[in-house]
Amino acid sequence: MPNKLREYRKHQGLRQLDVATKLGFSSTDRISKWERGLTYPHLLNLFKLCKLYNVYPHELYDGLLSTAYVDMKRENINN
Numbered sequence: 001m002p003n004k005l006r007e008y009r010k011h012q013g014l015r016q017l018d019v020a021t022k023l024g025f026s027s028t029d030r031i032s033k034w035e036r037g038l039t040y041p042h043l044l045n046l047f048k049l050c051k052l053y054n055v056y057p058h059e060l061y062d063g064l065l066s067t068a069y070v071d072m073k074r075e076n077i078n079n
Contacts, residue, residue: 002037004060008053009035023048 009019009031016028016035023045025031033039041049050057 002035005031005049006035008049008055008060012053014052019049019052022052 009016016031019031020026020028023031030039030041034041046060047057050060
């Protein structure tokens with residue numbers, strides 16, 4: 001998902017600051033963390049991103065679910 005978020009943002013010609021502003025954030029910290037895969041957006045923000053990037057939810061969710069599953073498996077292996 002992180003790569004998809006960056007890809008869709010750039011395809012729309014937006015900077016991280018543009019996205020942050022449109023989502024009501026005062027800084028780009030969250031956008032940066034989402035795009036680097038450090039954190040994931042909440043469901044409401046995912047819908048806002050879909051509207052902003054003009055994509056369907058499954059286009060972002062598929063990446064999110066795959067990434068979350070891999071992270072979960074990795075965490076279970078390490079514990």
